[in-house]
Amino acid sequence: xxxxxxxxxxxxxxxxxxxxxxxxxxxxxxxxxxxxxxxxxxxxxxxxxxxxxxxxxxxxxxxxxxxxxxxxxxxxxxxxxxxxxxxxxxxxxxxxxxxxxxxxxxxxxxxxxxxxxxxxxxxxxxxxxxxxxxxxxxxxxxxxxxxxxxxxxxxxxxxxxxxxxxxxxxxxxxxxxxxxxxxxxxxxxxxxxxxxxxxxxxxxxxxxxxxxxxxxxxxxxxxxxxxxxxxxxxxxxxxxxxxxxxxxxxxxxxxxxxxxxxxxxxxxxxxxxxxxxxxxxxxxxxxxxxxxxxxxxxxxxxxxxxxxxxx
Amino acid sequence: xxxxxxxxxxxxxxxxxxxxxxxxxxxxxxxxxxxxxxxxxxxxxxxxxxxxxxxxxxxxxxxxxxxxxxxxxxxxxxxxxxxxxxxxxxxxxxxxxxxxxxxxxxxxxxxxxxxxxxxxxxxxxxxxxxxxxxxxxxxxxxxxxxxxxxxxxxxxxxxxxxxxxxxxxxxxxxxxxxxxxxxxxxxxxxxxxxxxxxxxxxxxxxxxxxxxxxxxxxxxxxxxxxxxxxxxxxxxxxxxxxxxxxxxxxxxxxxxxxxxxxxxxxxxxxxxxxxxxxxxxxxxxxxxxxxxxxxxxxx
Numbered sequence: 001x002x003x004x005x006x007x008x009x010x011x012x013x014x015x016x017x018x019x020x021x022x023x024x025x026x027x028x029x030x031x032x033x034x035x036x037x038x039x040x041x042x043x044x045x046x047x048x049x050x051x052x053x054x055x056x057x058x059x060x061x062x063x064x065x066x067x068x069x070x071x072x073x074x075x076x077x078x079x080x081x082x083x084x085x086x087x088x089x090x091x092x093x094x095x096x097x098x099x100x101x102x103x104x105x106x107x108x109x110x111x112x113x114x115x116x117x118x119x120x121x122x123x124x125x126x127x128x129x130x131x132x133x134x135x136x137x138x139x140x141x142x143x144x145x146x147x148x149x150x151x152x153x154x155x156x157x158x159x160x161x162x163x164x165x166x167x168x169x170x171x172x173x174x175x176x177x178x179x180x181x182x183x184x185x186x187x188x189x190x191x192x193x194x195x196x197x198x199x200x201x202x203x204x205x206x207x208x209x210x211x212x213x214x215x216x217x218x219x220x221x222x223x224x225x226x227x228x229x230x231x232x233x234x235x236x237x238x239x240x241x242x243x244x245x246x247x248x249x250x251x252x253x254x255x256x257x258x259x260x261x262x263x264x265x266x267x268x269x270x271x272x273x274x275x276x277x278x279x280x281x282x283x284x285x286x287x288x289x290x291x292x293x294x295x296x297x298x299x300x301x302x303x304x305x306x307x308x309x310x311x
Numbered sequence: 312x313x314x315x316x317x318x319x320x321x322x323x324x325x326x327x328x329x330x331x332x333x334x335x336x337x338x339x340x341x342x343x344x345x346x347x348x349x350x351x352x353x354x355x356x357x358x359x360x361x362x363x364x365x366x367x368x369x370x371x372x373x374x375x376x377x378x379x380x381x382x383x384x385x386x387x388x389x390x391x392x393x394x395x396x397x398x399x400x401x402x403x404x405x406x407x408x409x410x411x412x413x414x415x416x417x418x419x420x421x422x423x424x425x426x427x428x429x430x431x432x433x434x435x436x437x438x439x440x441x442x443x444x445x446x447x448x449x450x451x452x453x454x455x456x457x458x459x460x461x462x463x464x465x466x467x468x469x470x471x472x473x474x475x476x477x478x479x480x481x482x483x484x485x486x487x488x489x490x491x492x493x494x495x496x497x498x499x500x501x502x503x504x505x506x507x508x509x510x511x512x513x514x515x516x517x518x519x520x521x522x523x524x525x526x527x528x529x530x531x532x533x534x535x536x537x538x539x540x541x542x543x544x545x546x547x548x549x550x551x552x553x554x555x556x557x558x559x560x561x562x563x564x565x566x567x568x569x570x571x572x573x574x575x576x577x578x579x580x581x582x583x584x585x586x587x588x589x590x591x592x593x594x595x596x597x598x599x600x601x602x603x604x605x606x607x608x609x610x
Contacts, residue, residue, distance in 0.1 A: 015421075018420040024495060025413045025416055026413075028409040028412060028494065029425065032410035032429075032469075035463045036428065038460075039445070040432040040436065041428075042445055043436070043442045043445050044441070046437055047437040108329055108332065109333070112333065117330075121333050124340050124341050125337065125340050126596070126599060127340060127341075127592070131344075131585055131588075132523040133523060134541045134544050134549070135548070135584065137549065138549050138577070139548075141548070141549055142548065147362055149346055149365075152362045152363045153363065184336070189599055189603040192600075193603065212322075213325065214325075245526075246526055250549060267438065267440065268439060271439065271443070272530055277444065280440045281438060281440040281441060284438025284439055284441075285437075287438070288436055288437075288438055292435050295434055
């Protein structure tokens with residue numbers, strides 16, 4: 001065995017030995033590592049353009065360094081409050097309304113005793129997940145025009161006959177409703193599957209103890225969901241500031257920037273439309289760092305108080 | 312629930328409300344799609360004048376679909392999308408499997424470092440602008456590869472697959488290695504066949520991802536000949552620039568008063584682009600639960 005002759009002459013010799021011993025594993029990892037280096041780690045380094053006055057003509061290495069200037073400009077500029085508030089608010093509303101919705105749907109379906117009805121409802125509710133965001137947003141835009149189906153329906157309830165996406169006060173409602181419509185059924189699958197795994201003996205025991213249906217929902221069904229809800233919640237908070245970009249990009253328009261413009265759409269416009277690469281990168285880094293902080297805090301909080309965590 | 316018992320009044324009320332609400336949810340999920348379908352086969356002029364909810368098509372006309380036949384963008388978009396879905400998904404799966412297998416093996420020195428470096432990218436990224444500059448600098452811009460390489464691996468998928476591979480019984484691998492098989496043979500002859508269901512789920516996730524993607528195409532592809540269907544869709548149903556484009560020119564005199572067709576065209580486009588995915592829907596449905604539960608595995 002070669003293993004007995006492990007030369008143990010410092011780290012690199014040991015590494016060379018390791019690579020020859022596991023050569024196929026390292027061979028498999030080549031394309032994988034190349035991908036992560038090129039498409040993840042180089043851009044992380046490239047994010048240093050945020051500290052430069054990057055000029056494509058000069059290139060990365062010859063552009064002037066300006067320190068935190070762009071961060072200061074962003075945070076003291078007039079758009080920072082708007083985009084930060086909108087990002088947090090849209091995601092927060094999504095969390096408040098969008099997060100419990102699939103849990104409630106799962107609990108409701110769990111109380112249905114007609115299997116074919118249950119199956120049918122599930123099948124239909126998953127469907128929107130498979131309709132692309134472009135089409136979903138296209139449908140929303142068409143439906144909320146002044147003569148659109150949704151606007152016309154709402155006029156029965158006293159809504160004015162206008163393009164709802166031209167009024168900034170309606171954007172948040174439209175955004176959250178669209179998200180819920182698209183994700184409700186799909187997001188409920190995980191809860192439904194968890195519920196179907198509950199030991200029937202637990203229900204029998206609860207019945208013997210005299211628990212009615214509501215008591216069983218509160219004391220047996222819901223507690224079974226708590227661990228999975230916690231994990232989903234942490235993941236959700238960890239994606240807080242990166243969610244919703246495509247949806248906002250497709251739905252918004254300059255009339256409603258006041259309520260619709262979020263950090264990532266602002267990055268897109270400043271960076272890729274105005275080609276102000278350095279400034280936009282700075283805003284992007286700000287977004288990534290805040291996002292990571294949120295995730296780490298949520299995970300820490302959960303590990304400490306609920307004993308569930310991602311790592 | 313097991314024993315037969317008479318339902319109390321409270322339970323009956325509960326059941327009634329529960330079923331009614333669920334029927335309402337189903338209707339809300341289904342109706343917008345039905346509305347689009349009805350509109351797409353309605354008489355264009357009637358549809359334009361109509362306000363409110365549709366319960367059936369207004370008259371019958373395939374005008375919207377006819378006009379689409381003249382739009383060269385639809386076949387171009389379809390062809391490109393199929394290319395991105397097939398080639399993209401195949402490469403996604405191949406590299407994801409290689410990475411998942413390597414990360415599921417133990418013993419080699421750099422495993423921990425690689426795992427941490429890879430997982431870290433799920434939570435932190437350089438952002439949109441540095442990624443764009445990179446793709447431009449390495450010359451992928453305005454090529455098909457710009458939609459394939461930057462999304463080569465879904466890290467979450469690879470980590471999930473690693474967890475599945477790690478659970479394959481050791482004995483299978485050991486006996487193959489006794490027979491002189493190397494890791495590539497073990498992966499493709501043993502691990503892939505025993506993890507078929509997981510791979511099917513990954514295939515579904517990657518393929519749907521390619522089918523739906525539009526943003527990368529928008530920022531990386533200037534050449535319309537390379538555009539995927541979703542980008543043309545965006546132009547037709549969101550940016551609304553179809554009128555006066557190729558189609559109007561092709562129709563010539565028939566394009567006169569073309570604006571009244573605008574709505575049916577939009578609806579027909581939605582149907583044409585969405586039906587294929589909804590057609591395979593019944594066949595993939597059995598994988599949904601499996602797929603979502605895989606996602607909840609902890610690494």
